[in-house]
Amino acid sequence: MRKMFVLFLVVGWVNLGFSQILIGVRTATDHSPFYVADKYGLYEKEGLKVEVRLVPSNTEIVEALKRRDFQMGAFPIPVAIAAISEGVPIKIVAMTGRGGDGILVLKDSEIKTVKDLKGKRIATIRASILDIMARYALEKEGLIPEGDVKFLYFMKLGDMIGPLKTKQLEASSNTEPFLTEAELSGWGRILVYYDNYWKDHPCCVVVAHQDFINSQPQNLKKILKVHVKSVEYVNTNKEDTAKIICEYMKGFDPGIVLESLSSRRMKVDYQVAPEEVLKMAQLMKRYQMIHEVPPVGKMLDLSFLKGLIQR
Amino acid sequence: MNRPLNGLLVVLVFLGVWEFISRVKIIDPLLLPPPSSVFVRGWVLFLKGDLLSHVGASLFRVLLGFVLAIVFSLPLGVFLGLYPKVAQFLDPLIQLFRPLAPPAWIPLAILWFGIGDKAAIFIIFIGTVFSMVLGIMGATRRINKDLVKAGLTLGADWRKAVFYIVIPSIAPFVFTQLRIGLALSWMCVVASEMVAVERGIGFMMIEARNLFRTQDVLLGMAIVGALGYGIDLMIRHIEHRTLRWTKGLMVHELFESHRTL
Numbered sequence: 001m002r003k004m005f006v007l008f009l010v011v012g013w014v015n016l017g018f019s020q021i022l023i024g025v026r027t028a029t030d031h032s033p034f035y036v037a038d039k040y041g042l043y044e045k046e047g048l049k050v051e052v053r054l055v056p057s058n059t060e061i062v063e064a065l066k067r068r069d070f071q072m073g074a075f076p077i078p079v080a081i082a083a084i085s086e087g088v089p090i091k092i093v094a095m096t097g098r099g100g101d102g103i104l105v106l107k108d109s110e111i112k113t114v115k116d117l118k119g120k121r122i123a124t125i126r127a128s129i130l131d132i133m134a135r136y137a138l139e140k141e142g143l144i145p146e147g148d149v150k151f152l153y154f155m156k157l158g159d160m161i162g163p164l165k166t167k168q169l170e171a172s173s174n175t176e177p178f179l180t181e182a183e184l185s186g187w188g189r190i191l192v193y194y195d196n197y198w199k200d201h202p203c204c205v206v207v208a209h210q211d212f213i214n215s216q217p218q219n220l221k222k223i224l225k226v227h228v229k230s231v232e233y234v235n236t237n238k239e240d241t242a243k244i245i246c247e248y249m250k251g252f253d254p255g256i257v258l259e260s261l262s263s264r265r266m267k268v269d270y271q272v273a274p275e276e277v278l279k280m281a282q283l284m285k286r287y288q289m290i291h292e293v294p295p296v297g298k299m300l301d302l303s304f305l306k307g308l309i310q311r
Numbered sequence: 312m313n314r315p316l317n318g319l320l321v322v323l324v325f326l327g328v329w330e331f332i333s334r335v336k337i338i339d340p341l342l343l344p345p346p347s348s349v350f351v352r353g354w355v356l357f358l359k360g361d362l363l364s365h366v367g368a369s370l371f372r373v374l375l376g377f378v379l380a381i382v383f384s385l386p387l388g389v390f391l392g393l394y395p396k397v398a399q400f401l402d403p404l405i406q407l408f409r410p411l412a413p414p415a416w417i418p419l420a421i422l423w424f425g426i427g428d429k430a431a432i433f434i435i436f437i438g439t440v441f442s443m444v445l446g447i448m449g450a451t452r453r454i455n456k457d458l459v460k461a462g463l464t465l466g467a468d469w470r471k472a473v474f475y476i477v478i479p480s481i482a483p484f485v486f487t488q489l490r491i492g493l494a495l496s497w498m499c500v501v502a503s504e505m506v507a508v509e510r511g512i513g514f515m516m517i518e519a520r521n522l523f524r525t526q527d528v529l530l531g532m533a534i535v536g537a538l539g540y541g542i543d544l545m546i547r548h549i550e551h552r553t554l555r556w557t558k559g560l561m562v563h564e565l566f567e568s569h570r571t572l
Binding site: 059062066067079082083086087088123125126127128152153154155159162163166168169289290 | 341417422521522
């Protein structure tokens with residue numbers, strides 16, 4: 001009897017350790033498909049034991065993936081490319097959000113166009129999508145990023161707001177829902193969305209650890225199936241999604257979040273094209289954020305998603 | 312073998328063990344790159360000229376923040392040590408601020424001092440000063456009052472008693488506080504360089520973390536450790552020269568020579 005009990009405990013522990021799938025996500029509007037899936041128990045309906053864990057920063061998700069504490073994660077595409085180029089065995093398996101970032105200035109700022117940023121100070125987060133897209137937009141307007149403007153690097157999006165309001169800098173490369181909040185609160189103006197320069201540019205992607213891809217392909221397929229469903233739910237039920245986002249991202253007003261979900265501001269999506277990933281990697285190399293562009297096959301595994309979409 | 316060589320040997324053994332466990336993959340090199348790869352990365356950055364500019368920027372901030380902390384904490388610590396009733400008033404305030412981690416000051420530092428060096432130096436200062444004030448205050452309180460009484464009896468006034476009796480008496484403890492304060496200053500450097508600075512070892516480490524360059528993170532840690540150790544050696548050297556009068560009076564000398572007792 002005692003042996004049976006011990007066996008039961010061991011089997012239970014092993015089962016718990018290996019069947020629980022951890023997905024690391026952040027508090028961001030375009031991570032809403034994961035909040036929706038978690039809230040409505042969509043993973044359980046697929047027979048999966050998944051925990052969607054909110055993590056304060058992208059780097060922490062990658063570090064947890066490195067340690068195999070997480071099997072999957074969602075974060076901006078430059079984070080994924082940087083990690084892959086440094087040998088972290090992860091692959092992009094789907095998209096989660098596009099666009100949704102741009103340049104924020106004060107409402108009464110003299111800056112009316114991106115060209116007016118010449119000689120000005122722009123806040124951003126080093127090597128982030130905001131950094132890359134700001135440089136890309138400046139280049140498209142004929143400015144030289146490392147010379148015509150002065151980039152000031154912060155650790156957190158929120159840290160840029162105070163200096164912008166107190167005119168210690170002239171612009172901030174920022175994202176939703178901070179952009180919409182600044183505009184609706186009446187102190188900020190969205191100078192431009194980066195979509196003007198790269199339509200529907202990729203923002204956040206879903207990644208999976210290579211070990212998870214190899215060892216649990218069926219579970220990965222099920223998770224992506226849930227992801228596709230959740231994305232569709234987000235795109236067709238924005239009011240409910242805004243409420244769910246506010247449950248996960250405490251402190252935001254549902255009205256502001258709902259507005260930030262409008263398609264003119266950002267897009268929640270699951271499809272990803274190899275060309276756009278490659279273009280982003282090439283930009284990162286140009287801006288000295290990675291040493292070499294990794295081969296597409298090392299960055300992407302879209303076989304699971306393709307199978308689902310074809311079906 | 313003399314003491315510096317003993318220390319060097321321990322460091323070499325440590326590096327050797329680290330290199331071994333990383334090379335034979337006892338720990339995944341992705342999680343812990345070997346020290347040789349960190350050294351190579353450091354050499355590359357040195358040749359590019361990046362490393363020296365990062366080191367220079369951090370040294371400037373740490374030394375300025377640390378010196379400001381000394382200038383503030385030394386007179387205040389002595390004063391509070393001599394007047395415990397005043398200290399009772401200020402103690403809750405000091406205790407309220409002391410446990411705050413340096414990153415907690417970042418938003419206020421930006422608002423008060425703007426972005427860049429001033430805010431960074433403030434964060435180093437604030438992360439160092441309260442512990443130093445408490446240490447110096449404690450040392451001052453424990454001075455034997457008979458020493459001061461003797462000075463006054465021999466004709467010294469109160470000012471001279473402070474400068475010629477109190478301060479020399481706390482000098483050994485002040486040097487210990489300086490060493491603790493210096494370590495605290497280096498501990499604040501990463502937080503201080505989150506405030507929109509363009510270079511610095513902390514900045515380099517933050518960027519490296521964002522780009523998953525573990526070698527650069529370890530390199531930054533090694534440089535902070537080496538610089539901290541180097542400046543600590545300098546303080547110890549100054550202490551040794553300044554406090555020559557303590558030679559022969561220290562208890563460790565008794566313990567070290569216990570075999571001959």
